[in-house]
Amino acid sequence: MSISRPEKLKMDTADVTAANIERIAGIFPNVITEIGDGNGNVRKGIDFDLLRQELSGDYVEGREERYDFTWVGKRRAIIEANRPIQKTLRPCIEESKDWENTENVYIEGDNLDALKLFQESYLNKVKMIYIDPPYNTGNDFIYHDNFTMDRDEYDEETGAVNEYGHRMIKNGKDRGRYHSDWCSMLYPRLKLARNLLSEDGVIFVSIGKEEIHSLIGMLNEIFGEDAFKNIIVIRRGIKNVQAQFETIDALNHGHEYLLFYSKNPDYRFKKYYIALESEDGEDVESTGSWNNHWRGTDRPTMRYEIFGITPERGQWRWSEERSLKAIENWNALCEELGNDPEIKDVDEWVKNNETVRNAKIDLLRLSRNNKPEHYIRPAEGKLASDLWLDLKPNGNHQLKRLFPKKLFDTPKSIDLLVRLIELSDAGDDSIILDFFAGSAATAHAVMQLNAEDGGRRKFIMVQLPEPCDEKSEAYKAGFKNISEIGKERIRRAGEQIRKEIEEENRQAKPGEEPKFVPDIGFRVFKVDETNMKDVSYSAAEYSQETIEGLVDNVKEDRTDLDLLYQVLINWGLPLDLKHEMEEIDGYTIHIVDTDALIACFEPNIPESVMRKIAEKKPLRAVFRDGSFRSSPGKLNIEGIFKTIAPETKLRVI
Structure with missing residues (x-):
């Protein structure tokens, strides 16, 4: 019997530095390196030059000697x-x-x-x-x-x-x-x-x-x-190009x-x-097998009577309750298949009954040599x-x-x-x-x-x-x-x-569930320059202070769909969301994922349409600068949404 000793109380404070290193490793695993302490010992540390580089958009100089993996141009690759x-x-x-x-x-x-x-x-x-x-x-x-x-x-x-x-x-x-x-x-x-x-x-x-x-x-x-x-x-x-030569430089x-x-x-x-696989490389079908139910490890509590046998040493492999249930299952199988069924028939019986019962089934029988043995299921394959x-x-x-x-x-x-x-x-x-x-x-x-x-x-x-x-x-x-x-x-x-x-x-049999055809479609997108004339553009949260200065800076060859998907990207929404188009009083609106986003890029949108969009209470709404008939109209949109849909986030491009 092992003696349990109380855990020693740590008399020192927590290693805050080590904890911080682990936190940084979770964000920037590439800045973790091995550093010598000057006494021949190596410990986990932070490459501060590399961390500085991660937090900077410019080239950062300065390196200490350390173990790392590098090449010419690595820092510029990080910047990129x-x-x-x-x-x-x-x-x-x-x-x-x-x-x-x-x-x-x-x-x-x-x-x-x-x-x-x-x-x-x-x-x-x-x-x-x-x-x-x-x-x-x-x-x-x-x-x-x-x-x-x-x-x-x-x-x-x-x-x-x-x-x-x-x-x-x-x-x-x-x-x-x-x-x-x-x-x-x-x-x-x-x-x-x-x-x-x-x-x-x-x-x-x-x-x-x-x-x-x-x-x-x-x-x-x-x-x-x-x-x-x-x-x-x-x-x-x-x-086999090497076959034409008398000598080769490598295999x-x-x-x-x-x-x-x-x-x-x-x-x-x-x-x-x-x-x-068989020796010729073909797939082979595995079948179940039987295994000795006695084992040599000595546990007295696992020695009980089954088939009139109680071991004097060693133990049975399962608890008494499980073993008796497995014998009961074997007797039920023999009533259906006979007393000496083929192993493939046993496999099929177990598979079918496990499906019906929705539970694992054990089998335990007495072998021809009068030794208890339990059933081993067919191998799922070999472990990869x-x-x-x-x-x-x-x-x-x-x-x-x-x-x-x-x-x-x-x-x-x-x-x-x-x-x-x-x-x-x-x-x-x-x-x-x-x-x-x-x-x-x-x-x-x-x-x-x-x-x-x-x-x-x-x-x-x-x-x-x-x-x-x-x-x-x-x-x-x-x-x-x-x-x-x-x-x-x-x-x-x-x-x-x-x-x-x-x-x-x-060709399916009557009553069989038909298979369904999976999603075999795909949406094509092409990487291109921004839709905006001003390359310094980035979509901004709508505010009274910023909307006054907005101009219609969309490139002439860009469509509503081009604008919509740039908005989705800027807003961090995936590209596969369901997209529908709807008309409100003759104005086309784009609805993404029911209420995730509503966009309207039409020019001169009347207040009545703005109100109907707000009534849908989307999580996000976006318009283009040219959607408003006047500067007061730009400012009025904020009041409309604050009144009708105060939770909606607004953006204007």
């Missing part, structure tokens, strides 16, 4: 992550599918801009992020985020600005900043992405051997080392990596099982490890089901992405984000899994309209850029899923 932009997302209904009903979003444009625009609308709302960024092989293009050069300077340096003016550069190994440019490209994007993850959110990043160490360094800094979960190994297609690479991090380092995940060689690199094969020609070099497997969604425990209404969307395999996987399990997960895809090579099959098929391929894949994959479900429903 924090730098505000004057951009917006313009809705593109003609390229969308089922705009009015869908909750999926596709963004065309620079993902750094998109991530900045998401910071309020999707803060702490994304359950899972998956990205497949450039691997930096020396042959791929990366984003070049140098905002200090004008267009002519950039053209002269790189020659890589495309027809849209996007910053793309071929990062060859002969460049002096080969690794640094890649790190500077990815770092601010990962930093902004972390803000979007929910507290139970996770991120998966695909990477090859070229930059895995750099990527680990960045993720450890941004998420914290304790947030690291796994390096998952997956198969990749092997090219072919038959695998790549997935780095797995959580936002909350303490978050724990459900056990994840993968299908059992970080070695995923069972998944085939079949992304190209899956894409060919939708497109007759090869349009994309290395699309990811839908099977892989479905597994990641399941592993992340992204359930109903979870948001899945991929900001290097490529062929939109992630969107395809979300729709496919929703079709299989009835989920309502939503996707957000972001892809730069990177031009297709004019010699490529994609260009010959009519696709000018990568984002066109991604959008068309979502359309075709959605229709394929719809047809498969409709066919299953036609």
Whole structure:
């Protein structure tokens, strides 16, 4: 019997410094480092220079020697992550599918801009992020985020600005900043992405051997080392170009990596099982089994009589009550199936009766050798490890089901992405984000899994309209850029899923519940410059002091929808909210999510219409400066809403 000793009373005060360091780590995990105390000891500390940089929009100099991960341009990458932009997302209904009903979003444009625009609308709302960024092989293009050069300077340096003016550069190994440019490209994007993850959110990043160490360094800094979960190994297609040579410089690479991090380092995940495989790689069906009910651990209280047997030593595995109930269940099974049923019949009986009773069923019998043994259910599969060689690199094969020609070099497997969604425990209404969307395999996987399990997960895809090579099959098929391929894949994959479900429903037996078609639509938005002529514009709270000086500064080519969605972004509302239009006395109003926001951008709105809008008592209301017939009319709106809808927040653009 162990002796319980009282806990020692701490005679010192609380370590306030350590507590403050932990608080700062929760906000800025990247500023936590290891610092020597001068006596050879290393402790957790704060990189104050880096913290200063986080709190400053300017370059901050001054470094002490310490352990950290750095590269040329790192500080400017931090500044870039924090730098505000004057951009917006313009809705593109003609390229969308089922705009009015869908909750999926596709963004065309620079993902750094998109991530900045998401910071309020999707803060702490994304359950899972998956990205497949450039691997930096020396042959791929990366984003070049140098905002200090004008267009002519950039053209002269790189020659890589495309027809849209996007910053793309071929990062060859002969460049002096080969690794640094890649790190500077990815770092601010990962930093902004972390803000979007929910507290139970996770991120998966695909990477090859070229930059895995750099990527680990960045993720450890941004998420914290304790947030690291796994390096998952997956198969990749092997090219046999080396076969033509007598000697080789290295073995072919038959695998790549997935780095797995959580936002909350303490978050724990459900056990994840993968299908059992036979020696030839085919899935096998598991069956139940029987196990000895006696065990050697010696607990006298667990020795009682069953089947006329009372052990003299050791113990039974279950309590007496549970064992007797399990014997009763076995007798009930034998009455239905006979005294010596096949194990598959036992499995089926247990499964059916557990469904009816909505409770777990134990079985306990006497074996042919007169030994009590209890039933073990069929294995759900084998517990997943970080070695995923069972998944085939079949992304190209899956894409060919939708497109007759090869349009994309290395699309990811839908099977892989479905597994990641399941592993992340992204359930109903979870948001899945991929900001290097490529062929939109992630969107395809979300729709496919929703079709299989009835989920309502939503996707957000972001892809730069990177031009297709004019010699490529994609260009010959009519696709000018990568984002066109991604959008068309979502359309075709959605229709394929719809047809498969409709066919299953036609073949369903009478009484079977029909499967429903998941959300296979998506809203398209394009990153663009602000809708306002004055680039220093930011939407301001309506007040009597500010409204006098407002002018109609909306660009001439912008529509009501352009204005509406810039308002949603500025107000921190998501892009998938239900949007309806209604007319009041001939004036069009936009209603977002019933009462979340009402907007009217019509000119010269009469007071009677303003009153009817106020009577709807929305949480927010927005108008443009030109909506008012006169300066007194501008001021009168405040009185109308204070009287009728005092809780409504007003803004004017």
